[in-house]
Structure formats: structure tokens, C-alpha cells
Amino acid sequence: MPKSRPLLRGVSIIGVGMSKFGAFPEKNSRDLFVEAFKDMTGSVDKGLDPAVIESFYLGNFSSDLFEHQGHTAPLLLDAVGLTPIPATRVENACASGATALRQGVMAIASGLYDVVLVGGAEKMTDLPTADVTDTLATAADVPFEISAGFTFPGFYAAMATAYMAKFGMKPEHLMNVAIKNHDNGALNPNAQFGTTIQKWMEGRIASAIKKGKPAPNWTSIWDFLHDGYANPIVAWPLRLFDCSPITDGASALLLVAEERAREFTDIPIHIIGSAQASDTALHNRLDLTSLPAAKLASSQAYGMAGISASDVRIAEVHDCFTIAEVIASEDIGFFAPGEGFKAAEDGMTARLGGKPINTSGGLKSKGHPVGASGVAQVFELWKQMRNEAGERQVPGDVPLAMTHNVGATGSTCVVHIFERRE
Amino acid sequence: MPKSRPLLRGVSIIGVGMSKFGAFPEKNSRDLFVEAFKDMTGSVDKGLDPAVIESFYLGNFSSDLFEHQGHTAPLLLDAVGLTPIPATRVENACASGATALRQGVMAIASGLYDVVLVGGAEKMTDLPTADVTDTLATAADVPFEISAGFTFPGFYAAMATAYMAKFGMKPEHLMNVAIKNHDNGALNPNAQFGTTIQKWMEGRIASAIKKGKPAPNWTSIWDFLHDGYANPIVAWPLRLFDCSPITDGASALLLVAEERAREFTDIPIHIIGSAQASDTALHNRLDLTSLPAAKLASSQAYGMAGISASDVRIAEVHDCFTIAEVIASEDIGFFAPGEGFKAAEDGMTARLGGKPINTSGGLKSKGHPVGASGVAQVFELWKQMRNEAGERQVPGDVPLAMTHNVGATGSTCVVHIFERRE
Numbered sequence: 001m002p003k004s005r006p007l008l009r010g011v012s013i014i015g016v017g018m019s020k021f022g023a024f025p026e027k028n029s030r031d032l033f034v035e036a037f038k039d040m041t042g043s044v045d046k047g048l049d050p051a052v053i054e055s056f057y058l059g060n061f062s063s064d065l066f067e068h069q070g071h072t073a074p075l076l077l078d079a080v081g082l083t084p085i086p087a088t089r090v091e092n093a094c095a096s097g098a099t100a101l102r103q104g105v106m107a108i109a110s111g112l113y114d115v116v117l118v119g120g121a122e123k124m125t126d127l128p129t130a131d132v133t134d135t136l137a138t139a140a141d142v143p144f145e146i147s148a149g150f151t152f153p154g155f156y157a158a159m160a161t162a163y164m165a166k167f168g169m170k171p172e173h174l175m176n177v178a179i180k181n182h183d184n185g186a187l188n189p190n191a192q193f194g195t196t197i198q199k200w201m202e203g204r205i206a207s208a209i210k211k212g213k214p215a216p217n218w219t220s221i222w223d224f225l226h227d228g229y230a231n232p233i234v235a236w237p238l239r240l241f242d243c244s245p246i247t248d249g250a251s252a253l254l255l256v257a258e259e260r261a262r263e264f265t266d267i268p269i270h271i272i273g274s275a276q277a278s279d280t281a282l283h284n285r286l287d288l289t290s291l292p293a294a295k296l297a298s299s300q301a302y303g304m305a306g307i308s309a310s311d312v313r314i315a316e317v318h319d320c321f322t323i324a325e326v327i328a329s330e331d332i333g334f335f336a337p338g339e340g341f342k343a344a345e346d347g348m349t350a351r352l353g354g355k356p357i358n359t360s361g362g363l364k365s366k367g368h369p370v371g372a373s374g375v376a377q378v379f380e381l382w383k384q385m386r387n388e389a390g391e392r393q394v395p396g397d398v399p400l401a402m403t404h405n406v407g408a409t410g411s412t413c414v415v416h417i418f419e420r421r422e
Numbered sequence: 423m424p425k426s427r428p429l430l431r432g433v434s435i436i437g438v439g440m441s442k443f444g445a446f447p448e449k450n451s452r453d454l455f456v457e458a459f460k461d462m463t464g465s466v467d468k469g470l471d472p473a474v475i476e477s478f479y480l481g482n483f484s485s486d487l488f489e490h491q492g493h494t495a496p497l498l499l500d501a502v503g504l505t506p507i508p509a510t511r512v513e514n515a516c517a518s519g520a521t522a523l524r525q526g527v528m529a530i531a532s533g534l535y536d537v538v539l540v541g542g543a544e545k546m547t548d549l550p551t552a553d554v555t556d557t558l559a560t561a562a563d564v565p566f567e568i569s570a571g572f573t574f575p576g577f578y579a580a581m582a583t584a585y586m587a588k589f590g591m592k593p594e595h596l597m598n599v600a601i602k603n604h605d606n607g608a609l610n611p612n613a614q615f616g617t618t619i620q621k622w623m624e625g626r627i628a629s630a631i632k633k634g635k636p637a638p639n640w641t642s643i644w645d646f647l648h649d650g651y652a653n654p655i656v657a658w659p660l661r662l663f664d665c666s667p668i669t670d671g672a673s674a675l676l677l678v679a680e681e682r683a684r685e686f687t688d689i690p691i692h693i694i695g696s697a698q699a700s701d702t703a704l705h706n707r708l709d710l711t712s713l714p715a716a717k718l719a720s721s722q723a724y725g726m727a728g729i730s731a732s733d734v735r736i737a738e739v740h741d742c743f744t745i746a747e748v749i750a751s752e753d754i755g756f757f758a759p760g761e762g763f764k765a766a767e768d769g770m771t772a773r774l775g776g777k778p779i780n781t782s783g784g785l786k787s788k789g790h791p792v793g794a795s796g797v798a799q800v801f802e803l804w805k806q807m808r809n810e811a812g813e814r815q816v817p818g819d820v821p822l823a824m825t826h827n828v829g830a831t832g833s834t835c836v837v838h839i840f841e842r843r844e
Contacts, residue, residue, distance in 0.1 A: 008430045008533035028565075056700075061493075064486035070560040071515035074700040074833040084718055086698035087834065088521050089513040093493035099510050103525055110531035111430035112696075138492040143450075274534075276508035278478075278496040296506055411496040412509065 010258030021249035021367030032250035059100035060371035093139035095407035097374025098414035120372035141281035157235035162288035167338035171237035177322035185361025187392035192367030247367035251375035273417030275300035291410030294331035309333030316377035374405035432680030443671035443789030454672035481522035482793035515561035517829035519796020520836035542794035543672040563703035579657035584710035589760035593659035599744035607783025609814035614789030669789035673797035695727035695839030713832030716753035731755030738799035796827035
């Protein structure tokens, strides 16, 4: 069983960066990572000489199938001019980013390095959509699950129906998550979908009128979200707006040994909890309404940090589908089992609510370049904790925050807890 | 630049295991890893309760393209019944195994874990040979090198011709490496090619006679190795017997915090040097006769261990091609530049020579399941250092040994140094 022994050295984050997320036919993962790296460099308060960086971890799921390129870490490192330091790619499906962060933490805590670069990158849009779905499916237990006909929308639809049956949730409840995350993403200049669902709907109406077609008969976004053409069912009860998009993007952050953090910034963010757990694949599990690995990793991370869920101000969780956010909000202990969908309905998880979740827009609206997502979650928290999140800044102080990053249907989950100490 | 700071905690190896290497149409990487894991479990002198294992690192290059399966670490961990501990896949092309070992070392040194399982696995033979070559090519800089027509035999042929031009080596010198490694592999029951080249040749002659065909006109293995049918040119000057094979296989080892090693064995092997370096891809380099990352990683590992090349009794180096072993023997400092091929000719690197290299048979004869190779190198040293290598045991004592594991053409190199303390 995972233990929660203390790290022998503390680790702090002193810079973060990300590329714009979206579909960029002219860019490969190297181009995107260079953007994220430059953005990170510019974020270091007291300036950064990249020559101080001693090692590099890259979270990347499948450059192999997306770009027909493996051995990706040294190539991306070379693109930012940092060879010959060690470069290591970490792959844990959609949790690759947080897993890479965790290796960076251990590399510093081990004593070997003082300054470690952590990146995430994924270039997904070169392939036709069916091939993207097939590539993502390699994160599952292929011979037992994919060969039987499952895809990821199918997995999460199964989780949603199990949750609905157990807790009385309706498909409409999931729409609250989509609306909230698009509201947040509309305030995030890096988001793939920088627009609210309201504006999206208005755009569709305006476009129809402009083309001389009859305007759709939507009186509210609820009509829009129930329209089988505007928001088609992907795998019932999940519709298009319940699913995160296919995204190109990269992210970066810089870790330093805690005792050296003040060389780089007066507002370092310390990593006070880091935990990871694995699980058997979904087809072997008895209950689909929570992810055991997420509960275990959260519990371990809280134990390591010496805090509880009630102490955490905001979280970025892995909302690859809307149902995933509902379940995540329970697995990390923000809400009791069966209460997550009600919290979303009540506005509790909104930016101005008591427990804001995914102020960045989440994977749903910000976009989900899979290997980059776990690192980009930290980008958002770093900005929020330093009161630098601009229009999407949550009210009040954010001294404690957490990330929850999931691989596949929870065969991997990685949780980190962050603290600001001024 | 890579530093060589000390680890905050020492790390020891207390068990090793591997599957048979070869082509196994009926087995996938899970089956192979289960074999390696069981073999490892049986190697622990004082017995092992697998429940003490706290985390898992897997070296695997491209299950994605070889098996159309990603997120491989939790699947392999589940196959040996060890979920929910953390499972993390590490990918650095053919250096994935040693890179995984290095993460295991840091995980323990960080204080987070006391007992860490490190594995390597690759299932390569399901694909047609041309697709294997194409998959291996993804370890290179694809848009700049593979798109220009290179493959790995081509890369190493270019290195061989550069070396020949600079140092006066002839293609025949490389055959000494192949002969030696097949001699060693013939003594290794786990090797893919458990036969000497002499026996191989004799088998071909016997087979011809049995079929009533004229017996080949070979008076020695030199005739055999020069025969364009028996040993065809793959990429001049490299012939078939200069190339490592396509292999299915898995390997495993168990790391513990040094202070706990005696709970498991009275003969632990301590990791006293661990270093890794990266490099720009081959097409950007001015000199092809050595690998800068290998020289740098070796130098760092020696510095960390506080020893020099002359102190090391034996080494397992990355002989994906015969020329790679010659260059490696110089990069790790066993021989001066331009002297490696002479050392092979003189028998210096033979099992009974002064500086034995690849007593296991190396990748050349033992086989090269790419993600497993870096871990399997340690298997060999562990056996030799504990005087348990059977027929292939080197004479005298082996208190110090090292591994050298390369990704692609040296974009990654990982070096480890091991010490036996009784």
C-alpha cells in the first residue's frame, strides 16, 4: 500500500508557463513546448538563467501514435537549448503530466538536483478524429476493454449511468458542470474554447440568420444543450458538451529545492502533498461511481500535507467528461458521495462559490492536450495562489490548493497539494 | 550541466529476475513481465513478501506501436497483483530500462519509499520486421532524420564508417565483438541466441548436408561471416551478425533503502553511481566516433562513486550493433579513443580477459527487448558480483561493475555503478 513518508527535502515551484491550447496545424509538440518554456521563463519573478536547470521530466501520453515520434524528452529539451542535462519522458496516459511533476519532486528530494524543469506536451490534431479516439483508447486495457467495443466516451457514460442509478442524478445535472467550466474558460486567454455556452448559442443563432436560414428556436442555453443537433449525444447520457475536446498544447513549470526558492521569487508555492495510486482496469471493478485510486491518492496527499479537504480553497480536477468532475469532487473529499452533482447545481463549485473547481475552465473548456493537462492544472493554481489570475481570480485568499489528475478511467491517479508561504 | 550531488539515502538491489529472451508469439508483455517478476521474487535470499513493495517503475519504449497499448505500467503491475501502489512508465527509447532504474533510485533516496520494483518489458515480434524497424526509428529525430531516409542500422553504419576513417578499423574487427558476445550468450540460458557462431555455422553445414544440398565451403567462422548469403550486409559495413535481434522479453529488480538491505539478503549490491545525460540528435553532431552523452554520464557516475574506470571489473554496455560496443568501451573510459576495437581483437573484453564486457552475451546475443535491456544488464552484473553466473562466471572477484544503456544514437545515455559489500 502507498505510504506517506515525508520527503527528505522540500520542493517549491518558482515559475509556470503554457502555450495557448487549441488546434494548431502548423505546430508540432516541440513548437508548443518552446512556447510554454518561454512563458515559464518570463514568469520567474527575479529572472531565470536557464543554465541553472539541472534535469527535465516530460509528461507525454502518445507522441508515438499522435506524431509517430518517441524518445520525445531529449528532442523537446534540445528545442529549448538545454542538452546535455538528463531528459526523461514519463507516460501514464492522461495523468502523464502530474506523474512527471512527481518525478521532478522526487529528483530534488533525493538530493541529486536542485532545479528541475517539468513539462507536458501533446500534439493531437494531426490525426483524423477516429484515430484520435483509437489512440486515446490505448490508455485502457486494450485486449479486455477496447476489443470488446469500449471507447472513452463509452467508459465515462457507463460511470455516469451507474452514478445516476445510485444517486438519482439526471443528465441535466451534468450540464451544470459544462456551463460552469465554459464560464470559467471564457475568462482564460489560453483556453481552447474561450467562450461561454450562452455566447456559443448566440453565435449559432447569428450565423443562421446571416446565412438566411431560420433561426434556431432556443429560448435559453438549456434548449440549446438539449438540441440533438447542437449538442448531439456521444454516448448516452453524455453529449458533445459533456466531453473535453481534442487539443494541441504544452505546459511547463520549474521546481527548486525549497531552501533555494527565495533566490527566484518572494512568493514561492510549496508542494506539501504528492501522492499517486494505481488500480485495476475498469472492467474489473465492482463499483463505477468513484475511482478508488483517486480516493487513495487524495487521502495520502492530505496525510502528507497534514491537512484535510476542508482546508483546501480551490482545486483543478480531471474533468475529461462532466461526470468525471462530479465524481472527482467527491473522491477528493470536497463533497460526500452522491452530493457532487448537487454542489455543481448549487453553484458551490463555481468561481464565486465556496469550493471553486476548475477555475481555468478545466479540461472541458481550456482543452485537454493529454500529457500537458496535469502540468497546466498547476499553472492555474500558481496564478490563483499568487493573485495573478486576472479576470478569473477567485475572491479572497488562496493559501492552499490541489490538483487531481487521472489516467484512463482511474488506473492511475495523481494528487498534489500546494501551499503559498510569504 | 548535470551535477553529481550525493543521494540523501543509499539504495541497494536485493533481487533480480528476467524472462527468457526470444520470440514468443503466444505471450504479450504482461505474460513476460509476470515471468520476470516471479524470477525476481525467487532470487531474494531471505524470501520476499510482495506486499512490502511500495512503488513501481516500468521501462518500456513503445508498447504503443508494438502492441497498440499505452498506460502500460498499471497493467503490468496489476498482472503481478500489486495495485494500488503507484505505477509509472518511463520512456527513453532503448535506455528506458536504465532510466526506470534511475527513477527507482531517486524515489527511495527522496524518502518517499523504502522498497521499489523496477521492471522493463518489450514485446516486439508481433509486427512485421519492416514495421519493427519503423517503430524503432521513432527513437530518432523523425522529421529531420527518418524522413531523410535513415534507419538505425544506417545510423550505426555511419558511425562505423566515421570510426573506420578516423582510427583505421576494418569491418573484420567488428566481427570480433559478435564472436565474443555469441560465445558469452551460448553460456546464458536466458539468451535469445544461445549458441556460438562456430556452432551456428556447423548447424548450417549439417542442415545443408541433411537436405542433400552441397555443403557450404566455409573453412572457419571467418569464411562464414564473410559469406554474403550467410551474413548479408545490412548497411555497410554492418552485416547481419553486427546487429542485435528483434526480441520479446522482460526483466525486474527490487530496490530497497540501503539501511534495510540486510532484511532481505546478506549480499546486497549497492548503487554507488547513477548518472544520465542527453544530447542533440545525431544529425546535429560534428563527430560520430563517440557519444558525448555516454562520456558525460560515465564521468558523472565515476565522480559520484568516487572511483575511476580502472577500478571497474566488468561492464554491460549497449551493443545494439557491434560498433556501439567498440565506441562504448571507449566512452566509459575502459580504453582510449581508437583503442576499443584493438581491445576486442586482443581478447581484452572477453569473459576471461582483463576487462570483460557483456558477459551476458549483450544485446547482440542475449537479445534486445528494448525497454527491458537496461534492467537486464543489471541482472547480469548482480549474478556476476554474487558469483552466481554459472558457466559464464568471470574469474576472480567482481566487487565493482557498471552498466551503460543508450537511447537511440546517444540522445540519452544512462550509466550506473554497482558495488558489492559483504
